[in-house]
Amino acid sequence: MTAERVERRLAAVLAADVAGYSRLMEADEVGTLQALKAHRRELIDPCIATFKGRIVKTTGDGMLVEFASAVDAVTCAMAVQAKMLERNASASQQVTFRMGINVGDIIIDGNDIFGDGVNIAARVENECEPGGVCLSASAFEQVRGKTEFAFHDLGERSLKNIERPVRLYSVRSASDGLHNAVRSEPKPQQRAGTALALPDKPSIAVLPFQNMSGDPEQEYFADGMVEDIITALSRFKSLFVIARNSSFAYKGKSPDVRRVGGELGVRYLLEGSVRKSSNRLRITGQLVDTISGKHLWADHFDGTSDDVFLLQDRITETVVSAILPRLERAEIERSKAKATESLDAYDFYLRGISQLNSMLTAANHPPFILAAVRAARDVLQKATEIDPEFAVAYALIGQCWLLESQNIPMGDDRTAIVAEVLRVSRRAAMLEPDDASVLSWAGQSLAYVAGQVDEGAALLDRAIALNPNLAIAWQFGGWMHVFRGEPQLSIERFSRAIRLNPLDPFLFLMHFGTACGHLFAGDHQQAAVWAVKGLQERPNLVIGLRIAAACFALAGRIEEASKVAGKLKELAPHFRISQVQAIFPLRRPEDLDKYCQGLRLAGCPE
Numbered sequence: 001m002t003a004e005r006v007e008r009r010l011a012a013v014l015a016a017d018v019a020g021y022s023r024l025m026e027a028d029e030v031g032t033l034q035a036l037k038a039h040r041r042e043l044i045d046p047c048i049a050t051f052k053g054r055i056v057k058t059t060g061d062g063m064l065v066e067f068a069s070a071v072d073a074v075t076c077a078m079a080v081q082a083k084m085l086e087r088n089a090s091a092s093q094q095v096t097f098r099m100g101i102n103v104g105d106i107i108i109d110g111n112d113i114f115g116d117g118v119n120i121a122a123r124v125e126n127e128c129e130p131g132g133v134c135l136s137a138s139a140f141e142q143v144r145g146k147t148e149f150a151f152h153d154l155g156e157r158s159l160k161n162i163e164r165p166v167r168l169y170s171v172r173s174a175s176d177g178l179h180n181a182v183r184s185e186p187k188p189q190q191r192a193g194t195a196l197a198l199p200d201k202p203s204i205a206v207l208p209f210q211n212m213s214g215d216p217e218q219e220y221f222a223d224g225m226v227e228d229i230i231t232a233l234s235r236f237k238s239l240f241v242i243a244r245n246s247s248f249a250y251k252g253k254s255p256d257v258r259r260v261g262g263e264l265g266v267r268y269l270l271e272g273s274v275r276k277s278s279n280r281l282r283i284t285g286q287l288v289d290t291i292s293g294k295h296l297w298a299d300h301f302d303g304t305s306d307d308v309f310l311l312q313d314r315i316t317e318t319v320v321s322a323i324l325p326r327l328e329r330a331e332i333e334r335s336k337a338k339a340t341e342s343l344d345a346y347d348f349y350l351r352g353i354s355q356l357n358s359m360l361t362a363a364n365h366p367p368f369i370l371a372a373v374r375a376a377r378d379v380l381q382k383a384t385e386i387d388p389e390f391a392v393a394y395a396l397i398g399q400c401w402l403l404e405s406q407n408i409p410m411g412d413d414r415t416a417i418v419a420e421v422l423r424v425s426r427r428a429a430m431l432e433p434d435d436a437s438v439l440s441w442a443g444q445s446l447a448y449v450a451g452q453v454d455e456g457a458a459l460l461d462r463a464i465a466l467n468p469n470l471a472i473a474w475q476f477g478g479w480m481h482v483f484r485g486e487p488q489l490s491i492e493r494f495s496r497a498i499r500l501n502p503l504d505p506f507l508f509l510m511h512f513g514t515a516c517g518h519l520f521a522g523d524h525q526q527a528a529v530w531a532v533k534g535l536q537e538r539p540n541l542v543i544g545l546r547i548a549a550a551c552f553a554l555a556g557r558i559e560e561a562s563k564v565a566g567k568l569k570e571l572a573p574h575f576r577i578s579q580v581q582a583i584f585p586l587r588r589p590e591d592l593d594k595y596c597q598g599l600r601l602a603g604c605p606e
Contacts, residue, residue: 007108011066012073012139013121014053016099018061019130022252024095035095036061043083051076056113064121066113070103070142077101077133078149078171085131088539100125102136120166123159127168131536137167158258196265196502203266205242206230208251209283210273222274223248223357224350225283229270231437234469242266243471243501248357261290264502268296279304342390348383349393352376356396373403391432398425398445405449406543414449421449429459436467444476451585453483471501478513485588487521490514508537512547519551519598520591528555535564542572546584550598561602568604577606 018024024032048055048065051072056064067073077099088094102124104117120136128134135143140151150172156165206229211222227244234241242264250260257269272285286298303310355376377400383393401421405414425442432438439459447456457480463473474497481490494514498507515530531548538544545568552561568575577599586592600606 008105008115009108010103011068011106011113011117012070012101012103012142013106013113013118014063014065014067014073014077014099014101015118015121015125016063016065016077016097017125019096019098021061032095039084039087039095043087044080047076047080047083051079056111064113064118066106070101070139071146073101074133074135074139074143074147074149074171081131081133085536094539096130098125098128098130099133100128100135101133101139103138103142104136116162120159120162123162124166124168127154127157127159129170133171135169135171137169140167140169158256160256196262196499198265198267199240202268203240203242204233204268204270205247205260205264205266206233206270207260208248209271212273212275212282213277220350220354221276221347224346224353225274226272227353234467235436236469239469240266240500241469243504245471245505246501246503249503249505257288257290257293265499266290342387345383345387345390345393348379348386349390349396352380352383352393352396355379356400370404373400376400377404389431391428391435391438392441394424394431395428395438395441395445398428398449399441402445402449418450421445422452425450433462434466436463436470436473439463439466440470440473440476444479447480447483447585453480453585453587456480457484469500471497471504474500475510475513478510478517482513482516482520483585483587485520485586485591487517487519491517491521508534508541508544511537512541512544515547515551519547519554520588520594524551524555527551528557540567540571542568542575545571546575546599546604549602549604550595553598553601554594558601561598565599565602565604575604577604 018036021032044063045055051067052069053065053067053072053076056066058064065073067076081097081099084095084097088096100121100123102117102121104120105115106113106117107115124134124136134154135151143149144151151169152172154168154170156167159166206226209222209226211219213222226247230241230244230247233239246264260269261267267290269288269290270285271288272283275282281303282300284298284300287296288294289296353376355372377397380393380397380400384390384397387393398421401417401424405417425445428438429442440463443456443459443463445456446452446459457477460473460477460480463470464477467473474493478490478493478497481487481493491514494510494517498504498510501507504510511530511534515527515534517527518524518530519527528548528551531544531551534541534544535548545564549561549564549568552558552564577596580586580596580599581592584595586595
């Protein structure tokens with residue numbers, strides 16, 4: 001008996017999904033579904049039909065499409081992404097797609113398709129940045145020289161469940177405009193799937209520990225454990241330690257360690273889990289070499305909730321001993337210093353951190369931001385009531401006031417807020433003058449809210465000297481140089497912050513800061529490029545809209561400046577140019593004049 005003949009054909013396969021779909025659904029299920037259906041109905045499906053594609057199937061947030069031509073597949077994908085950028089600029093619910101394209105042999109089964117050609121397309125899409133389009137080498141060879149697009153070689157990648165490495169290419173448009181401004185960017189930020197060079201000293205990232213307790217309410221505890229371990233490791237100047245926000249980009253995932261090492265630019269990864277049952281704790285950890293994939297060390301630590309600080313110390317010391325055996329003993333002992341000895345205060349502190357992190361799911365919704373910030377401030381206040389010398393809690397209360405001051409109407413009286421920021425920030429710095437994190441939070445709050453720029457800058461300089469691995473110190477330090485009229489230094493500090501935290505969900509703040517640096521250095525075109533990058537990630541951020549409006553206007557992009565100013569009026573109707581000096585503490589009169597001039601040209605009200 002002869003086997004049934006399998007029908008095959010060569011095709012261009014496009015795989016697409018929504019970046020951060022789970023997060024969007026968690027924040028607003030109904031709104032996300034409605035937005036996704038509208039995008040499909042009004043844009044995506046008609047565009048696919050125009051380029052003669054066939055929608056094979058949809059899977060929740062995903063889609064598989066077959067094209068007879070690779071050129072049609074790429075042109076369709078780029079058209080959709082360009083239009084999505086425009087739609088997101090005026091939408092309350094942001095939906096961003098990733099699209100991967102492969103050309104290969106596929107198996108036909110009724111209306112469905114299978115085979116290696118399909119699998120590779122799906123894996124290529126997984127490597128793609130949000131809002132981007134990536135091609136496999138086979139797809140690239142089919143479109144090379146046949147389109148107006150520009151291509152960037154991302155090198156070979158080891159894709160999940162694909163035996164052979166696959167070379168990938170990202171696609172950029174060659175035309176001008178908002179969508180394509182990133183093409184002229186001199187130093188593009190690190191994106192998932194792009195390898196970074198290793199630093200010249202031992203480098204490590206601590207991935208989120210799994211919560212094995214069976215209780216979702218304990219998630220904050222597992223996350224807090226990891227944050228404390230990162231903080232302890234980052235105190236070692238002989239190590240290069242990736243910041244928390246980039247490490248937590250892998251939360252809930254099981255990525256290949258080699259891929260993570262390349263994306264974060266580190267040699268070592270620390271993974272683990274936390275199991276908490278009643279008063280008992282078990283923490284497991286393993287240290288992996290991202291180059292070889294070998295496990296260098298694995299162990300577990302048992303104890304009670306009362307031993308939590310001791311267990312953290314043991315993990316930190318063991319990891320450091322494994323990768324840096326010559327580290328001075330004094331540095332190890334110094335890393336054991338704890339912010340508080342009270343478990344109750346520590347628990348409230350972790351809950352406050354969890355509330356602040358929840359803002360990631362509400363970044364474009366000021367009411368949700370305010371709710372999260374106020375909830376965080378309440379529990380952090382309880383932490384300081386239990387332990388009046390809990391410095392980091394005071395510092396984070398100051399940050400809560402900073403975030404609240406950015407999201408309340410301009411007409412509100414901020415005198416009380418300024419007084420409270422001065423109190424908690426100065427107390428934090430007094431209690432822990434050698435804690436880089438505390439100094440960073442306190443310095444930023446003092447400068448931005450209370451206008452104490454020199455005092456804040458001094459704290460940030462000390463923080464960087466104490467801990468050169470602390471990304472927020474470099475980021476906040478960048479803003480200090482913006483405020484003090486030192487634009488080139490601000491650009492350098494933002495660049496360092498991005499390298500230490502390449503996957504930070506708050507990367508847009510560094511982009512807007514870099515835009516300010518270029519603006520006040522006189523390079524208006526590059527200022528606009530970086531403003532575009534910030535808007536792509538946070539199109540409804542009020543401070544970002546103000547910066548972008550000024551940058552676009554002074555770069556001569558008046559139409560875009562006017563559009564941004566219109567959205568600013570919609571989201572912040574109380575804002576006036578006369579308020580700039582009070583809310584953006586620029587030291588040099590010429591910087592303040594330039595910023596106001598840009599806002600004026602954009603059409604913002606006086």
